Amino acid sequence: MHILEIRPAPPGDGRTLARFDLQLVDGVRLYNLKLTEKPDGRRRVFAPSAFGCAAATFNNEIADQIVRAASAALGENNREQHQRAA
Template identity: 50%
Template sequence: MHILSIKPEPPGLGGVIARFDIALSDELRLFGLRLTERAAGGHAVYAANTMGRRSATFSPNLVEQISRAALAALKELKPHDRNAD
């Protein structure tokens, strides 16, 4: 599992922390995922919508793995990377 790119979101967007792309394996990449903070604690990961419908869902275990990887990638960003695409 590898975060391909990640971009922090400004505060106030419904709990969205960042948008990112991920390679779950050499065979599978997902683009436009959202990392959010849950009101009850923890994090949620949402795939991009297609025509108003979910394009993918993730098990709680996979959400935990993906969110840990995304949060680690966010910590690695330098201040000037915040606006990088």
């Protein structure tokens, strides 16, 4: 599993932390996934919808792995932006 690109959410985008693109095994890629944070601090991942339904869903184990990968990538992205601004 590899985060291809992560885009921090702009201020005022509710509980959305970032949108990101993900490559799974065997070249399967998912685009524009959303990383959110619940009021209790837990993070969740959502796939975009198509025709009013989720385009993809994840079991708990895979969702946890995706959340960890996206959170790590978001932290790295924020660190790089902070270093550039300094």
